[in-house]
Amino acid sequence: MLEFLGHFHPVIVHLPIGVLLVAIFLQWLSGKEKYRGVKPAIAPILLSGSIASIVACVTGYFLSISDDYDQSSVNWHMWMAIGVVLVSLVLYTKEVNPKVEVSKKFLSIGLVVLITVTGHFGGTLTHGSDYLSKPFFKMFSGDSVVNTAIKPVANVQEALVYDDVIKPILETKCYSCHNENKQKGKLRMDDIALLLKGGKHGKIIDVNNVDSSEMLQRLLLPTDNEKHMPPKEKPQPTESQVALLHWWISNNADFKKKVKDIQQPDKIKPVLLALQKPVIIKKQALNLPATAVEKGDEKIIQQLTKKGFVVLPVAQNTNYLMVTLTDAKKVIKKDIDLLGKLSNQIVSLKISNSTFENEAIGSLSKLSNLRKLNLANTNLTDKELPALNSLQHLQNLNLTGTKVSAQAILQLQKLKELKTMYLYQTSISKSDSLKLKTAFAKTEIDFGNYFVPLLPSDTTLVKQVPAK
Amino acid sequence: MTQKELHNQRLVKEAQAAVLQMHTRRHFLKESAMGLGALALGSLFSSCGNKASHNPITFDPAHPLLPKLPPNVAKAKSVIYLHMAGAPSQLELFDYKPELMKMDGQDCPPSLLQGKKFAFIRGVPKMLGPQAKFAQHGQSGAYVSENMPHLATVADELSFLKAVTTDQFNHAPAQLMIHTGSPRLGRPSLGSWATYGLGTENQNLPGFVVLTSGGQNPDAGKSVWGSGFLPSVYQGVQCRSEGDPVLFIKDPNGMDRDLRKASIDAINQVNAEEYKEYQDPEILSRISQYEMAFKMQITAPEVMNINNEPQYIHDMYGTKPGKACFANNVLLARKLVEKGVRFIQLFDWGWDTHGTSADGAVDIGLINKCREIDKCITALILDLKQRGLLEETLVVWGGEFGRTPMMENREGKQNPFKGRDHHTEAFTMWMAGAGIKKGYSYGETDEIGYSAISGKVEPFDLQATILDQLGFDHEQFTFDFQGRPFRLTDTRGKVISDILA
Numbered sequence: 001m002l003e004f005l006g007h008f009h010p011v012i013v014h015l016p017i018g019v020l021l022v023a024i025f026l027q028w029l030s031g032k033e034k035y036r037g038v039k040p041a042i043a044p045i046l047l048s049g050s051i052a053s054i055v056a057c058v059t060g061y062f063l064s065i066s067d068d069y070d071q072s073s074v075n076w077h078m079w080m081a082i083g084v085v086l087v088s089l090v091l092y093t094k095e096v097n098p099k100v101e102v103s104k105k106f107l108s109i110g111l112v113v114l115i116t117v118t119g120h121f122g123g124t125l126t127h128g129s130d131y132l133s134k135p136f137f138k139m140f141s142g143d144s145v146v147n148t149a150i151k152p153v154a155n156v157q158e159a160l161v162y163d164d165v166i167k168p169i170l171e172t173k174c175y176s177c178h179n180e181n182k183q184k185g186k187l188r189m190d191d192i193a194l195l196l197k198g199g200k201h202g203k204i205i206d207v208n209n210v211d212s213s214e215m216l217q218r219l220l221l222p223t224d225n226e227k228h229m230p231p232k233e234k235p236q237p238t239e240s241q242v243a244l245l246h247w248w249i250s251n252n253a254d255f256k257k258k259v260k261d262i263q264q265p266d267k268i269k270p271v272l273l274a275l276q277k278p279v280i281i282k283k284q285a286l287n288l289p290a291t292a293v294e295k296g297d298e299k300i301i302q303q304l305t306k307k308g309f310v311v312l313p314v315a316q317n318t319n320y321l322m323v324t325l326t327d328a329k330k331v332i333k334k335d336i337d338l339l340g341k342l343s344n345q346i347v348s349l350k351i352s353n354s355t356f357e358n359e360a361i362g363s364l365s366k367l368s369n370l371r372k373l374n375l376a377n378t379n380l381t382d383k384e385l386p387a388l389n390s391l392q393h394l395q396n397l398n399l400t401g402t403k404v405s406a407q408a409i410l411q412l413q414k415l416k417e418l419k420t421m422y423l424y425q426t427s428i429s430k431s432d433s434l435k436l437k438t439a440f441a442k443t444e445i446d447f448g449n450y451f452v453p454l455l456p457s458d459t460t461l462v463k464q465v466p467a468k
Numbered sequence: 469m470t471q472k473e474l475h476n477q478r479l480v481k482e483a484q485a486a487v488l489q490m491h492t493r494r495h496f497l498k499e500s501a502m503g504l505g506a507l508a509l510g511s512l513f514s515s516c517g518n519k520a521s522h523n524p525i526t527f528d529p530a531h532p533l534l535p536k537l538p539p540n541v542a543k544a545k546s547v548i549y550l551h552m553a554g555a556p557s558q559l560e561l562f563d564y565k566p567e568l569m570k571m572d573g574q575d576c577p578p579s580l581l582q583g584k585k586f587a588f589i590r591g592v593p594k595m596l597g598p599q600a601k602f603a604q605h606g607q608s609g610a611y612v613s614e615n616m617p618h619l620a621t622v623a624d625e626l627s628f629l630k631a632v633t634t635d636q637f638n639h640a641p642a643q644l645m646i647h648t649g650s651p652r653l654g655r656p657s658l659g660s661w662a663t664y665g666l667g668t669e670n671q672n673l674p675g676f677v678v679l680t681s682g683g684q685n686p687d688a689g690k691s692v693w694g695s696g697f698l699p700s701v702y703q704g705v706q707c708r709s710e711g712d713p714v715l716f717i718k719d720p721n722g723m724d725r726d727l728r729k730a731s732i733d734a735i736n737q738v739n740a741e742e743y744k745e746y747q748d749p750e751i752l753s754r755i756s757q758y759e760m761a762f763k764m765q766i767t768a769p770e771v772m773n774i775n776n777e778p779q780y781i782h783d784m785y786g787t788k789p790g791k792a793c794f795a796n797n798v799l800l801a802r803k804l805v806e807k808g809v810r811f812i813q814l815f816d817w818g819w820d821t822h823g824t825s826a827d828g829a830v831d832i833g834l835i836n837k838c839r840e841i842d843k844c845i846t847a848l849i850l851d852l853k854q855r856g857l858l859e860e861t862l863v864v865w866g867g868e869f870g871r872t873p874m875m876e877n878r879e880g881k882q883n884p885f886k887g888r889d890h891h892t893e894a895f896t897m898w899m900a901g902a903g904i905k906k907g908y909s910y911g912e913t914d915e916i917g918y919s920a921i922s923g924k925v926e927p928f929d930l931q932a933t934i935l936d937q938l939g940f941d942h943e944q945f946t947f948d949f950q951g952r953p954f955r956l957t958d959t960r961g962k963v964i965s966d967i968l969a
Binding site: 222313315327374446448458459460461465 | 846856859
């Protein structure tokens, strides 16, 4: 019951803050000739502010005994708040009985200061001591986004297992509720001795019985479970972070050793290695060149866009481009030559359902950085195909619906990196397709012509339960 | 002017001069110190609270559908989402439970009913064994029932999600949950998010097309492809698969293309004037939509017409030209992907097999529904594959929830046919194509298929995965609305990395 009432504290505290500040503001205002009329309102507002602050104090007391906060901060907060109550009551008495000999001005200023300080201690208790100051200092350091990501480690094997690997995880995911000022569940984690001591339910790290360590159990519970940690609405650790914690605890939860001095099962090796990289590099559909490239000429991109080409970087923070053009009546040599000026950048090109002008296709040979080329349903023939031989990095080639023959495709064997080739609806006979398959042993060739047979059941309806 | 008036005038002048004397430059500076301070503070704040970096997607109201680059390298360029509205029974299709057969006809154990709520089951229902034969298929050994003989042949192309769960047991909210991330109205759908973030490559067609079959729209209505708080240009465009793809797409008699162009130009001009006055970006969207509609008059009838496909393709899909059916829509979906449409959503109604009628019986109606989709979906996968499109198209199949291992007893009485009630705790979906593992199965249900044991997947996880394949980090992909950034996956969602190739 007390705890329930205590949880109203965060709601109620804002009431006296607002009300009392309004009262002081009105008091100041009533000194002006024009606003003399507000004077009668001051006393009732002061009184309601005092009453609200008393309620806030009582609920605050309940909250402080039902939850685990740093005692000294709570004490400061509490006595300051009691100060607010007393001063506001005196101010009220002065307002209804002007004969009382105290300085109104002095009291008012004192009250504002008290409210501010009390509020600040309250904020420190809920949000942590650096809640206010951190973004303030960030403002000057030029870093506009508060960065919660963990910084990469230079050499993970040389790193300290606790300080460089485990602590950053706890810091970003646990400390906000288990710190010097706030110890939810009587647990404080930013101090090694206290971390080992555990919380309300005893130790949270059990090196002898790793899987029943409370810390791991809480992490692994489903997020909607009440006991899951961190709570659902807080940032969650990633799977690899949980794996690291598990690995650390199963290796005696050491605080001093270096990573290289601790046993590393195969499973944890890639996870550790990943700590060296600033971002997790995703497997990419296109095998992009390892080196970065300068930005493509904006003017040429604009010219191409005007002609109907869709020219886009493959992703943000890369200058490699993919280019698409479909349903073009006539692709002329000039267009392809324009593409050639972006040959360093273009890694993927799709010109499909289009008609090339004579010699235009030959110019494709300049696009030496191409990884993926799609010329489906174009007027490409055997004559132009050898031009593609100079696309040394080509991995994926789509010639669906073109009039190319097996003979011409056999000449493409210089393309060592070719992984996939689509040859559906080309002039390739069945016997030739076998030949191609052996010639391109490393390439997956899709000749298509798949067939879905017509089963009797496809066209009949079931009217009653079929006999078993 | 009397003496007194003159005197008064002089007094006023004097007072004014005194006031002016007070306002020396020094006074001005002194008095405006506060204001200058505020100005300085403002400039300080603007440099620290810069939100531009937080949300990199720029919305250009005049060209809302221009192609945009995704934040990460995308594996999928397009998505075909096949939604079986009404929720197909996983226990007759993919989730093989021989143990359930042994319990067939027995009373449901109380442990499965305690504290649970069902849409129609009351009291103690009987258990219902699988009403189809199962066999393992392909090298992956995936279980597919006899109801899907064609799909079984391409099981090695699919990644099954065996333990999908949801928290909504009625059709409309559950459909909204899957497509918009909230069981209530008002959130943008997956397709809207995708077109908002990526635009579309083909400026002559909408970026997000919806096709429905089964004689009815999904229960949640058009909100499942709505744009919610995103600009309305990103909502799904529902096309018809019978007759004109879009109503009134042809110019009426007596109106030629030039006249149409002239009238649209005039309307756009009026709208442009309106925009100058009110600066409402929705007006610009409207202008661009008029322009698209004009272009679509030419492109849509061509793309949306399956008659010019060769006969062997029709045979492959089992289409019924001239009729509205799922197979036609599936073939259309392939054509649209070829044309660069970003997101294609197919809804097929009629999977709600409660057992109240023969059509809704798991051993009669369900088989017929399966026959409507089995051949064409198989054809879609193979056709996309042979055209080199499967590697850049993500195909998703599923319903809004699953069905109970118990036989439904509506109002506590026995239903005339064998059926199953709505079930939220475990059902099967599958994905195939761009960036998805081939021949894989993720997640497991208990021995009677009642609840998920491992590899539990929420709708949010599904959405996170689809966005991931399109090149988005679902946690960074936000839209500011009502003073805060909104995400499709709200505060949840984990990419199902196990099924990613």
